[in-house]
Amino acid sequence: MSPLFGPLAGLGRSTLALLGAVGRVAIYAGSATSHILRPPFYPRELLRQLLHIGWLSLPVVGLTAFFTGGALALQIYAGGARFNAEAVVPQIVAIGIVRELGPVLGGLMVAGRVAAAIAAEIGTMKVTEQIDALVTLSTNPLKYLAVPRILAATISLPILVAVGDAIGVFGGYLVSTSRLGFNAAAYLQNTVDFLQPWDVTSGLIKGAVFGFLVALMGCYHGMNSGRGAQGVGRATTNAVVSASILILASNYLLTELFFTA
Amino acid sequence: MIALSDVHKAFGAKQVLRGLTLQVAKGESCVIIGGSGTGKSVCLKCILGLVTPDRGTITVDGQSVTTRDRDAFLARFGMLFQGGALFDSMPVWQNVAFRLLRGAQKRPKAEAREIAIEKLRRVGLMPDVAELYPSELSGGMQKRVGLARAIAAEPEIIFFDEPTTGLDPIMSGVINDLIREIVTEMGATAVTITHDMSSVRAIADKVAMLHDGTIRWHGPAAEIDTAEDPYLRQFVTGSAEGPIEAVR
Numbered sequence: 465m466s467p468l469f470g471p472l473a474g475l476g477r478s479t480l481a482l483l484g485a486v487g488r489v490a491i492y493a494g495s496a497t498s499h500i501l502r503p504p505f506y507p508r509e510l511l512r513q514l515l516h517i518g519w520l521s522l523p524v525v526g527l528t529a530f531f532t533g534g535a536l537a538l539q540i541y542a543g544g545a546r547f548n549a550e551a552v553v554p555q556i557v558a559i560g561i562v563r564e565l566g567p568v569l570g571g572l573m574v575a576g577r578v579a580a581a582i583a584a585e586i587g588t589m590k591v592t593e594q595i596d597a598l599v600t601l602s603t604n605p606l607k608y609l610a611v612p613r614i615l616a617a618t619i620s621l622p623i624l625v626a627v628g629d630a631i632g633v634f635g636g637y638l639v640s641t642s643r644l645g646f647n648a649a650a651y652l653q654n655t656v657d658f659l660q661p662w663d664v665t666s667g668l669i670k671g672a673v674f675g676f677l678v679a680l681m682g683c684y685h686g687m688n689s690g691r692g693a694q695g696v697g698r699a700t701t702n703a704v705v706s707a708s709i710l711i712l713a714s715n716y717l718l719t720e721l722f723f724t725a
Numbered sequence: 726m727i728a729l730s731d732v733h734k735a736f737g738a739k740q741v742l743r744g745l746t747l748q749v750a751k752g753e754s755c756v757i758i759g760g761s762g763t764g765k766s767v768c769l770k771c772i773l774g775l776v777t778p779d780r781g782t783i784t785v786d787g788q789s790v791t792t793r794d795r796d797a798f799l800a801r802f803g804m805l806f807q808g809g810a811l812f813d814s815m816p817v818w819q820n821v822a823f824r825l826l827r828g829a830q831k832r833p834k835a836e837a838r839e840i841a842i843e844k845l846r847r848v849g850l851m852p853d854v855a856e857l858y859p860s861e862l863s864g865g866m867q868k869r870v871g872l873a874r875a876i877a878a879e880p881e882i883i884f885f886d887e888p889t890t891g892l893d894p895i896m897s898g899v900i901n902d903l904i905r906e907i908v909t910e911m912g913a914t915a916v917t918i919t920h921d922m923s924s925v926r927a928i929a930d931k932v933a934m935l936h937d938g939t940i941r942w943h944g945p946a947a948e949i950d951t952a953e954d955p956y957l958r959q960f961v962t963g964s965a966e967g968p969i970e971a972v973r
Contacts, residue, residue, distance in 0.1 A: 504827065589812075596775050597810035600803075601824050601874075602796045 478701070492684050496614055499607045509612035511689060517578050517613070518620030522627065524577055525570045530533035532565050533557060533635025541644050553646065554654035557636035559663060563723075566629040567621075567667045568715050573673030574621060575707040579682040583612055583703035586686025587696035610683040621675030622668040629667060666722045673718065674711045681707035684721070726750050727772060727882070727914065732781035734767055741767050742778070743938030749931070751786075754908050754915040756925050756946070756958060759935035760969060765918035768935065771885050772916075773802060776822075785882070796829060803875035803913075807887040809867035811859035817870050818855035821845060824878045844873040848903055855954075865896040872900070876907055883908065887918040889924050901927035922961060925949065934960060936969065 536557050544550045586609055590596050598605045633655060640646040682703045689699035727749040731855050734742040741764040749755040770776040772783055773792045783790045785801070792798050811820045821841035832840070842852045848869040859867060865928045868888065875883055883905060889897035901924050908915040908928070917928050925932060929946035934957050942954040949961055959967030 506827075592808055593806045593810040594812055596770070597804070597806055597812070599775055600773055601798060601822075602799045602828050 474557045488688075489680070489684055490685075492679040493680055496606060496610050496680065496683070499604070499611050500615060502607075504607070506608055506612055508615055509608065513612045513616035514620060516581075517574070517616045517675075518623060521574050521577055521620070521624055525624045525628045526575045526631045528569050529561070529566060529632035530572050530635040532569055533559065533561055533632035533637075534639040536560055536632075537636040537644065541640070550644075553640050553644065555635070555658040557640075558633055558655045558659050561632035561636070562629045562659065562663050562667045564667075564715075564719075566632055567625045567670035567674060568711065570625045570671065571678065571711040571715075572708055573619065574617070574624065574675070575678045575681075575704055575711060578617060579678045579685075579703040579707040580700045582679060582682025583686040583689070583700045584696060586610075586683060587689030587699040590687065590689050591691055591696060605687070610679075610687070613670045613683055615681040617675035617679035618672050619675070621678070622671040625667055625671035626664075631665065663721075666718075669722075670715060670718050673714055677710045677714065678707045681710065726786060727916065728782075728784050729768070729772070730782045732768075732771060732783060733779045734764070734771060735779055742771070742781075745935070745939055747933055747940055749914060749916055749942070751914055752912055754905075754917070754928055754930045755933060756917045756919060756929035756931070757933050757935055758920060758922075758925060759925065759941075760920065760960070763935045764912070764938055765780065765935055766886060767934075769804075769886060769918060770923060771917065773799070773804070773884070787911075800824075800829065800878065801881045803878065803880035803882070804884040805868070805871045805875045805886065805888055807890055808861070809864075809871040811870055811874070813859045813865060815858075817845070817857050817859065817862070818842065820859065820870060821873045821877050823874065830878055840877060841873070845870070845875050847876070847907070848873045849899070856917065864891050864901070865893075868892065868896075868900055869903070872903060872907070876911065879898045879911065880913060882916070883911075885915065885919075885928075887919055888917060889895075889919065889921045894923070897921065897923060898927070904928050920960075922963075 511590060537553055540553045540556045543552050544552055586595075587610070595605050637648070637651055637655070640651055641648045685699040685703040685706070689695050729745055729747045732742050732745040733740070745764070745768060747755075747757075757768065762834065767776055771778050772785070772790060774795065785798070788798070790798065798966050811817075812823070816840040818838050821844055824830050825837035826834065838855070842855050845852065845854060850866065850869055850873070854862070854866065854870075859870065861865060862870065870890075888900050888904060892900060904915070904917070905928050907913075915928070917924065919925065925946065931943065932946050932949050933943040934941045934954075936956050942952060942957045944952060947956040949957065952958070955968050959969050
């Protein structure tokens, strides 16, 4: 083969590998989704995952939202001052948090915490033959391990986003009233008057989609983990990276769908 | 009866099984021996359907292992994994009673717990172990819990994957004796893979030696010391000299 074709062949191989990976993830996602509605169900596992994924992520999401809300208020105030628009701080903080930063930052923080944990746990189960043991005990690993995690993350993330939205707006309120001289009652009134139900709902829908993606990536990479500590480590990294990229990409697509269509 | 006929399996360019043919009669304890990487574990996983052979047929009592009713098929088996493969998110008794807590063999929780404790007692563990987590157990105890889990649902066929690996000689002897007793008591068909000759002598009715992806020798356990096959001789005596390359 001519050396000129070398890079072209490499590009072709990479493209085929990428398409293959996309196909495998799509099949895995379809299979996991189809199992959500088919028995047997594992409600105890679901409750355990709701606790792990939802409840235990609350501090991380809450702190992220609080500081983001505060920083956003300072930035909007400083930027708005350039054209005498400091008064829009409550509105921009609210819309910025509930439409974009709440779901996206919440999703990314949960991706870091949950996708990594799921991939590491399932990957370790794979290399220690616990997945094979599940099969020999007549239990479908996809149904027993993946479905409760995916369902729990899809349910938890919108709730986390809702709580994060409230904390984020509160962070902006606290900074605006204590540092920027805003009137507390007027700030809250402006926020409530400005927000539309769809602003909040669109953020919660994004949260559900991000939750699904985070758990899906954790389960997929865990199940396909290589051997040994290195294999599990790589699966964990891949889970976090792919979940984060998918969150950002799907956020753009959903924003396009919700607000420009 | 478990029957493997002309089974081939490759992983990428590496051909692991090259026409494996073996029959294990009902109620028989067959031990498959062979060096590391000769395909012993792959053979067991093919029978269980965890790995799909590239070619050949595997049947259990005439029924293909590719049967559509996998749950009913797998309910006939119990397996002790090399590292125990205990679920570290649940206590010991739930590991042992796993099959009894869900699926077709589901029992009330209290009954499942009682059976688990009885099985733990059968493998020489005290009831207070039931509430511990696998990470709190020694290697020998984990093997016993794995054994209790394998027999919890009274399977017809039990597989033992390297049951004594990583154990001291005394604990190995205890596990070997337990396996022999339990298999005899239950009248189960047993297939064990090992390279521990003390296990072979304690557990086997029949021995099959796997080498280069095929059965190199098979016969009654009593004949392993007198058989003239040079591969078997080298393996049994543990000699570095012989037809089996020491560096593979």
